Amino acid sequence: MNEETRPEPEFSVFDPQRFLGLDEMGLRVLSWRRLGRPDGPGLRQIRCEPDSHDARWCPSCGAYARVRSSWLRTLAHVPYGDDAVHLLVRVRRYECVPCSRSWSDDLEAVGAGRGVLSVPAVMWALRRVCLDSMTVSACARLLHVAWAVVDRAVRERGMLLLEQADRFSSVRAIGVDEHVWRHGAFGDRYVTVIVDLTPRCDGRPARLLDMVPGRSAQVLREWMQARGGEFTRRVGVVAMDAFAGWKQAVESVVPHAVEVIDPFHVVQLAAARVTKVRCRLQRDATGRRGVKGDRLYDCRRALLTSDEYLGARGRARLMALFAIQANRDLMLAHDAYQRVIHAYRCDDRRRGERMMRELIDDLTGPGRYKGCRELASLGRVLKRRMRDILALFRHPRSSNGPTEAINGRLETLRGNAMGFANTTSYIQRCLIHSSQLKDILTH
Incomplete structure (x- = not known):
């Protein structure tokens, strides 16, 4: 050029x-x-x-x-x-x-x-x-x-x-998540983080849009209503976790927007069921929590490792663990967990959506997963939010991953500052640290 x-x-x-x-x-x-x-x-x-x-x-x-x-x-x-x-x-x-x-x-x-x-x-x-x-x-x-x-x-x-930059004027997709701004026994510890995901459509990084004290459906609802009708009509995608409060707020203010549940939280739900099954089997077998030397306890990390990154030693340990008939529920939970990961990692989005839909149908149907109460609970959760989970495959670059990444940056900011005294100061410093201000100062 x-x-x-x-x-x-x-x-x-x-x-x-x-x-x-x-x-x-x-x-x-x-x-x-x-x-x-x-x-x-x-x-x-x-x-x-x-x-x-x-x-x-x-x-x-x-x-x-x-x-x-x-x-x-x-x-x-x-x-x-x-x-x-x-x-x-x-x-x-x-x-x-x-x-x-x-x-x-x-x-x-x-x-x-x-x-x-x-x-x-x-x-x-x-x-x-x-x-x-x-x-x-x-x-x-x-x-x-x-x-x-x-x-x-x-x-x-x-x-x-x-304020002079008018950072809300071009927002078409947002990500919502909660964030702990202060670790203490008393007082409000949470803020709601709203991230602008619109730049990801152009291959640019997402940016912090705003932060609001508290975490509830009312907090997010009032924030979106305060932005005005033009803002709510323009927002077409809202990425979130499985918290029902976000869904209630979005449906009441921007019912036309597509709700997308982040893959991180879906994988986390499946991983939590694997851990619950392992702990239940451990208590049934020994009557206590797992300790070093117990086969179920020693395999806890291998159970949560993707098949692509599992070595030969880890595969052998899992095969020996699943060969025991009493560990059938653990094998089924591990299989469902791996199927969730494979669906999200599939290069073909249509095929990945089909894989996720088949998994949800298997978890809620009379198939091989029937009889495990942890997987039945997972199936109910995924079935209830099935439309939001599958929306990711139809709307690329709508993952809430950038929101989680910005949360990590805010943790670093709070560590460097050795804590903040009040919410107002913390929110303003976060906006300075991770918002559109970087582009304003460098252009």
């Missing part, structure tokens, strides 16, 4: 104002000094003042005002190597004698409001937290400011950019 070559910028005389980006902020450097050890990180203080004198003209009468007083405002700027950079800006207060009014230099382009960080420093911290997964404490240490200053600035700026 031919691309237009951009001309390289020419070299010019070194200008500290341009080097630090102070010219874009309308500041003029007066002097500087460095504090700290020569062989370690330090602090570079730069004294500067507004370069424009337009503020001296009275906005009412247009007279040339006099400088009544001035003070220094300290702003943390983008670090220079390992050294923090602080701007000591001389802010002048002007007075118009004929109008009897006073005003100060406008520093909104330097630092918003009464903030401690300069505008470039806020964007630097946001990029480090969002793109490099740097912790807020590490950013605060490099900037030589308090942790709360960086945390508040990053969250405010990040949420502002997300």
